[in-house]
Amino acid sequence: MSPGPTRRARIVGTGLIGTSVGLALRAAGWQVSLQDPSPTAVALARDLGAGTIDDETPDVVVVAAPPDVAAGVVVEQLDRWPDAVVTDVASVKGAIASGVAALAGPGSSQRYVGSHPMAGRERSGAVAGRPDLFEGRAWVVVPMPDSTPQAVETVRALARAARGEVVVMTAEEHDAAVAAVSHVPQVMATLTAARLRDRDEHAVGLAGQGLRDVTRIAASDPQLWTQILAGNAAGVREVLLDVQSDLAAALDALGALADEAATPHHHTPERDAPGARAVLARLLDDGNRGRARVPGKHGGAPTAYDVVTVVIPDEPGSLGRLFAEVGDAGINIEDLHLEHAVGHPVALAEVSVLPATSDRLRTHLQSTGWRIH
Amino acid sequence: MSPGPTRRARIVGTGLIGTSVGLALRAAGWQVSLQDPSPTAVALARDLGAGTIDDETPDVVVVAAPPDVAAGVVVEQLDRWPDAVVTDVASVKGAIASGVAALAGPGSSQRYVGSHPMAGRERSGAVAGRPDLFEGRAWVVVPMPDSTPQAVETVRALARAARGEVVVMTAEEHDAAVAAVSHVPQVMATLTAARLRDRDEHAVGLAGQGLRDVTRIAASDPQLWTQILAGNAAGVREVLLDVQSDLAAALDALGALADEAATPHHHTPERDAPGARAVLARLLDDGNRGRARVPGKHGGAPTAYDVVTVVIPDEPGSLGRLFAEVGDAGINIEDLHLEHAVGHPVALAEVSVLPATSDRLRTHLQSTGWRIH
Incomplete structure (x- = not known):
């Protein structure tokens, strides 16, 4: 590993996450080499500025392959670069750790440390990659029982360079945590939405915001989620x-x-x-x-906000005028939700503000002609 | 029943829904009498303008009592006002219909027609009442098998006067529909959230927007929901x-x-x-x-919107400036979601727009200095 400030990373797999890691590390001054089974994908990531296509010896390899092949690719990279630390970015960790432990040559799993940057987008592929994808998001670092302290520190430095917020967990802790906060909620949203598939039009016509919220993530990609749940x-x-x-x-x-x-x-x-x-x-x-x-916001404990509901004509500029008024009153909007009324060209904006400011906001908006619902 | 345009309604139960019905009917020119077991509650509703406290003979009685006592109150009102139509507003219909059928005197259930205005607020009580609570929301009208056509028309007219959108269903259709679109989603959100009760801090710290959406309605009132689920x-x-x-x-x-x-x-x-x-x-x-x-919005089929994600400094006025820019570009915001980054005073605004306008919006915002994520 290089002792100096410039680090050399190799990204294996130039989809959304791999490309974003490359862009983020380049922005932090790292040298980045790119590799992908698809020549088109790797050339696209290079053209987007995620790194270069070469065989420079890396300090750290980031395996950004699908979960079902990640362990095998990690072991290939451990073998190919005998002095490099190797990490992966899959959203499951125990299955990959045991795959690496089973397949890696003697001692080489000491150079493997898992990662799970808690970031994603509704789009996929290199073209959706962003250098700020990890900014302010948790980046879980998952050492193996035999990972060296230097290997762990290398992956922590990588996560910090990509602007993630480092959280260290064991694979078991990680998998139990994401089961409860991500994988099971996905299954529950899916089970709820599946019951609507064959409902008649009148029944689903009674749906309100509660149903929309509970089932939003039921629109997720079945192929990716089958791999995640299986992993x-x-x-x-x-x-x-x-x-x-x-x-x-x-x-x-x-x-x-x-x-x-x-x-x-x-x-x-x-x-x-x-x-x-x-x-x-x-x-x-x-x-x-x-x-x-x-x-709630900023990862802290949830704050109970007051909700001020404002009637908004459904036309360009209405929300702009509303938010200009809120800003004029010196009040910060903590959260906002738009609800559209059935059969009416009118929307309700549910504006969440700190409880101490809600009465002032209502008075201010009413005095400037807004209808408070 | 009065043949003229002025109708006389009696509201029994002056909580959020009863008071809102009174306010809405008064706004539509109806005469409204109020009744509640609590003298304080009925006086408050009167002072808020929901109606008067008297014993005028009504054309229609609206029973806005809790679901577990609604059937008994409906029958009392059928007995007390032998020429009036009686409706209720509970969110379950079959249990109340069979209670009325079992308890009502011969023929009087012909004057009962159930209602379920699909509206509510996060607050309760007369003081939270609003004359526009039902505006543009579905108001399900549920005739009994022996309800007279005149009784059904009276309740439809009541719902229209309160500015609800009338949907006619049988009690069985209604209960099956709200089970799938409201009651079961509540149970699923509750079951998902219950699994977080004893999780450690690190685990719940990995929560993202998906979990927040799935579990939002798990914060609902247990006492009310026990009655709804039991009903x-x-x-x-x-x-x-x-x-x-x-x-x-x-x-x-x-x-x-x-x-x-x-x-x-x-x-x-x-x-x-x-x-x-x-x-x-x-x-x-x-x-x-x-x-x-x-x-999606306006009760129509869901439209696939493009999402443009904009980085917003978390300070008063930022959203106002953003929405002013969007309005300047002549683009209508179809939906909006704010996401706050863990540990950073920066928010991401996910702006949903019609696909045909999203490229123009991105170009416009970037040219005016916004960071598109």
Whole structure:
């Protein structure tokens, strides 16, 4: 490894993430070599400024290959560059770590340290790459049990150079964490949306913002997500078994309540299902507590904002005028959500602000002619 | 029932929905009488302009009581006002219809027609009431099998006067529809969030926008939702049984994949679990199809928008300047989402626009100094 400030990285796989790593490292003054099985993909990444196509000896190799082949590519790179540290960027870590441990030559897995930059885009491929893709996002660094301290520090330096926020975890911690905060939510959104596939038009016409939020990520790419779920099968399964158990309890409670409702004179105490209501209330309360732990902006604890709902004509410039007014009042918008009314060319802007400022905002907007909903 | 244009309504229950109905009907020129078990609540609704406190004979009574007592209150009102049509506004309909059928005197259920205005707020009580709460939202009208045509027309006229968009459904259709688009999504968000309750800080620290979206409604009021789920227990259970079946198939597939990964030399074909990947891919694809049916703005079919992501300094006025620029370019913002970067005082605004305008917007914003992410 080079002792000086200039580092030499090699990117293997020039899709969205690989190209973005190259662009970010170049912006930080690193030398970057590029490699991809597709000559077109690697030439495109080079033309976009992500690096050069050569065989310079690297200090660190970044394997940005699909999860199902990443372990094999990591081992190839460990063999090819016997003095380099090798990392990968796949969103599952345990499967790749055990693949590397099983396949790598003696001692060479000491030079492997996993990575998972928590960044992505709705587009894929080199052309979607951005030098600021990792800016301010968590970049999980996952040492192997036998990774050398120097190898870990090299990957930390790489993540910092790409402007990620370094978080160190074991592969097990990482996989359990992303199962709960990313993979299981994907499955739950998918399961919810799947129930709408065959609903009639009138039924889905009653959908509101709650359904839109819960099912947004159900639009994700099935092929990529099959690989991700397969790569973290044990971790996802463990969390989903707990979901299955909660769901079974809810179904028992709903069954008892449905029987109660179907029974004539169902208000006699011996036929009531009081325990069933307690099961549902406890589950809803657990959901409240879990939701309260989801971080808000800047990764901090969630803040309760006040929501001011403003009626907006659905025409160019309306939002601009609204936000100019909010800015004039010296108030910072913490979050914003637009909701469009069924059958009306009018939108509602739900403006989240700090509670201390919401009354002032309402007064200011009303005095300047806005309709507060 | 009055043949003239002025109608007389009585609101029983002056919480958020009852008060909002009163305000909306008053704005439409109706006479409104108010009633509530709480003298404070009814006086507050009167002072807010929702109606008067008197015993004028109504043409139509709106029961805005909690779901678990609504049927009893409907029957009381049918008895008290033998010439009036009675409706309720609860978010479950079958349980209330059968309660009314069981408890009402001979023939009087002909004057009952259910309602479900699809509107609500994050706040409750008369003080949160708004005359425009129902504007442009679906208002489901649910006739009983023996409701008279005049009774149905009276409730339709009420919904139109309150500026709702009338949709007529049977109680069974309504309950099945809201189970799929509202009650089951609530349960799924709750089940997902409940798994975060006991996660450690590092794990929830990796949460991104996907998790925030899926779990947003998990913050809903447990007491109200226990009543709603209990009131539609059979409908919710039917959809959740299908979810349970999909989840069991996913768990089997994940179990096979976890075994495959735990087996040394797992790439030998006889130990592979190819069927397992197909199960996950098919489920993810079903989720794609279901999500595609969720209506976008104005209740129409979802439109695929292009997303332009702009870097915004997190300070008052930044969004105002951005939206002024977008307005200057003559481009309409179809949707907007703010994402805050972990550990950085910078936000990303994801601006959705019609695909035909996105390139022009990017060029315009870059030429005026904005950073496009």
